Amino acid sequence: MSQLSDDEIQRYSRQIVLPEIGVEGQELIKRSKVCIVGIGGLGSPVAQQLAGLGVGHLRLVDRDIVSLTDLHRQHLFSTKDIGRTKVEVAAEKLSELNPSINIEPLPVPIAHYTVEGIVDGMDVIVDCMDSINARYLVNRACLKKRIPYVYGAAIQTYGTAFTVLPNQSACLECIYPGLNDTDLPRCAVAGVEPSILSIVAGVQVSEVLRIITKKRPLLINDLLFIELSSLSFDHIKVKRRNECEACGDIQNIIIPRTENSFEVGCARDGSGVYFITPTSPKKLDLARLSKKIKQMNNGRITKSRFSIAFNVEKGIRLNILETGVCIAQVEFPILDQRAIQSRLTTLYNALTSN
Amino acid sequence: MAIVEVFIPSVISNSKEKARIKVDAKDVKELLFLLEKDGIVERNRLFDDSGKIKKFLNLYVNGKRQNDLEIQLNDGDEVSILPSVAGG
Ligand SMILES: [Zn+2]
Numbered sequence: 001m002s003q004l005s006d007d008e009i010q011r012y013s014r015q016i017v018l019p020e021i022g023v024e025g026q027e028l029i030k031r032s033k034v035c036i037v038g039i040g041g042l043g044s045p046v047a048q049q050l051a052g053l054g055v056g057h058l059r060l061v062d063r064d065i066v067s068l069t070d071l072h073r074q075h076l077f078s079t080k081d082i083g084r085t086k087v088e089v090a091a092e093k094l095s096e097l098n099p100s101i102n103i104e105p106l107p108v109p110i111a112h113y114t115v116e117g118i119v120d121g122m123d124v125i126v127d128c129m130d131s132i133n134a135r136y137l138v139n140r141a142c143l144k145k146r147i148p149y150v151y152g153a154a155i156q157t158y159g160t161a162f163t164v165l166p167n168q169s170a171c172l173e174c175i176y177p178g179l180n181d182t183d184l185p186r187c188a189v190a191g192v193e194p195s196i197l198s199i200v201a202g203v204q205v206s207e208v209l210r211i212i213t214k215k216r217p218l219l220i221n222d223l224l225f226i227e228l229s230s231l232s233f234d235h236i237k238v239k240r241r242n243e244c245e246a247c248g249d250i251q252n253i254i255i256p257r258t259e260n261s262f263e264v265g266c267a268r269d270g271s272g273v274y275f276i277t278p279t280s281p282k283k284l285d286l287a288r289l290s291k292k293i294k295q296m297n298n299g300r301i302t303k304s305r306f307s308i309a310f311n312v313e314k315g316i317r318l319n320i321l322e323t324g325v326c327i328a329q330v331e332f333p334i335l336d337q338r339a340i341q342s343r344l345t346t347l348y349n350a351l352t353s354n
Numbered sequence: 355m356a357i358v359e360v361f362i363p364s365v366i367s368n369s370k371e372k373a374r375i376k377v378d379a380k381d382v383k384e385l386l387f388l389l390e391k392d393g394i395v396e397r398n399r400l401f402d403d404s405g406k407i408k409k410f411l412n413l414y415v416n417g418k419r420q421n422d423l424e425i426q427l428n429d430g431d432e433v434s435i436l437p438s439v440a441g442g
Contacts (some may be wrong), residue, residue: 042442070440121413132440155441158365176412183409184440190360191439220415225436229364236361239417242413 012054013029025213026054028110032212035059035122037138039086039108041192042152042309044076045072046126050092050208057102058094061118062086063109063277064327065307073194082236088305107306108323109277110134111258111343115141124211126204130186132179136257138341139172140166140246144253148181148211150219152204155185159200162238163207163217164246170238172223173246188265196228262341265327269309274328274341276348282324284352289320292351322354355380360389361434366411367395382413383423385433386410395435410438 002009004024010032015021021029034055036043051056066074066081066089080346087105094103108114110129119125119141126257127149129135142149142164149164151172176310188225203224207217223236242248252276258279265273284306290301293329309319315331326348334340355378362373373394379385386407389395402408407421414434415425427433 010436040442075373116431128442130440130442132438135440153439155364158363158437158439160436160439176440177419179410179440183442184438186441217404223436225363227363227365227372229370232363232372234361234363234372236414236436237417237432238414238419241418243405275436 005028008054011098011100015053021209021213024094028213029054029209030056030126031078032053033057033059033122034124034126034208035061035119036128037061037118039071039074039090039154040064040128041073041194041197042154042204043126043128043203044090045073045198045203046152046208047090047094048097049102049201049205050126053102053205053209054098055101055212057104059104059106059118060087060090060094061106061108061110062090063107063275063321063323065309065319065327067273067329069188073192073197080335083309083319084304085306088307100122105113105306107321107325109325111136111277111279112137112255113258113281115255116144116204119147121283122147124150124208126150128152128153128201128204131181132176132184133181133258135172136246139260140147140165140253140255143171143228143250144255146223148187148217150204150207150217151212152200154196154200154226155190155192157196159196159226160224161200161203161207161219161226162223163211163219164324166219167250168220170240171244171247174225174241174244175223175238177241177245177271179307193228196226197225237329240331248263262345264337265338272330272334274330276326276328276345278324278352284320284322284324286322318344318347320348325351356429356431358385358427358429358431358433360385361432362395363436365437366399369394379427381423382415382420382425382433383428385427386423400416400435412436412438429437 016026065075085107087107089105091105113136143166146166152161210217223238225234263275299311307321317329319327328344364372399423
């Protein structure tokens with residue numbers, strides 16, 4: 001007896017008809033739990049496809065808000081969504097696409113105190129983030145909890161994907177060891193063509209589908225490198241390194257502490273975006289925070305499900321999430337980075353202390 | 355000397371084309387020197403100001419990531435030079 005309703009049989013008929021999926025595969029998809037970390041250029045198409053496919057439980061993790069500069073490639077969001085948390089908007093849109101699945105939006109930062117909870121209980125993690133430091137943490141949490149991990153990344157006109165089966169294959173730090181975000185170009189500066197994101201996202205989804213339907217993923221010890229300039233797909237065999245800092249001692253996976261609480265986001269022309277991430281777990285009372293903001297500032301407060309936004313002054317807008325993440329958007333050229341950092345940090349501390 | 359198979363995507367190589375070529379070199383240092391000499395890849399694409407292989411580049415020798423100029427090469431070895439990609 002099938003666990004699928006008549007509605008579900010009809011909704012998924014165009015994929016159930018595939019010999020690779022069938023009714024049995026669809027039931028496995030329905031029972032599966034998938035976590036997507038990073039709901040941006042890769043995460044949007046990955047989330048849309050997995051929701052459409054009927055993945056029973058989708059956990060969405062992102063601490064960012066929707067910006068105008070996201071919309072050319074992140075088609076899960078609309079112009080009217082600017083300023084709201086990405087996970088909040090994504091959860092709404094995806095439940096309209098497929099009301100029968102569970103969606104769990106988590107507006108949390110990737111930090112040493114969150115990352116194990118983020119991956120816990122999931123069948124597979126899809127890494128769609130834009131920070132190598134955050135990616136390292138998620139890779140390690142997956143190694144520790146022995147959860148399959150599907151890596152995807154893209155910039156400019158090229159991209160890559162591979163899959164990690166903990167203790168069976170090369171992990172992220174076997175392949176890309178010892179990097180910091182400052183060593184790498186970022187989309188805000190280097191740019192990215194939307195089509196490469198769709199291609200890489202499609203590859204990630206096909207790996208997830210293999211994993212949740214109990215087939216062996218293809219990109220194990222196999223790094224796929226894709227270039228739009230020649231429209232080429234090259235497979236590079238990769239190997240686990242015994243001396244890997246992440247998986248070398250698989251019984252003792254170390255999750256390093258994340259100390260950096262102030263981070264300059266995609267800054268350009270001196271103006272930019274700043275993130276403040278708490279160094280320990282926080283749960284803010286948004287109603288109380290809103291009162292505090294009103295006392296010190298008569299400006300208009302915009303509330304949404306997970307965050308509050310207001311203008312500190314003309315050109316400085318703060319978004320504070322209930323998880324304690326603060327995103328400051330500064331619209332004028334900043335001559336003194338230190339001064340703005342100290343000012344934003346003081347304001348943040350005043351608003352979020354008890 | 356050793357004939358090794360080299361893969362370099364066009365984002366690293368000079369040309370609009372990716373490179374899949376055979377090179378006769380005894381170690382990684384000589385291999386990179388020859389690639390540069392033959393105009394396949396520019397020196398400033400491979401090395402930083404201190405003469406080290408750029409941090410975000412990865413040299414895979416038979417699949418093992420080793421950014422080490424001293425690695426000896428043998429006939430039939432496969433060497434790929436790829437950038438780390440972390441954007442999303
Ligand atoms: Zn490893």
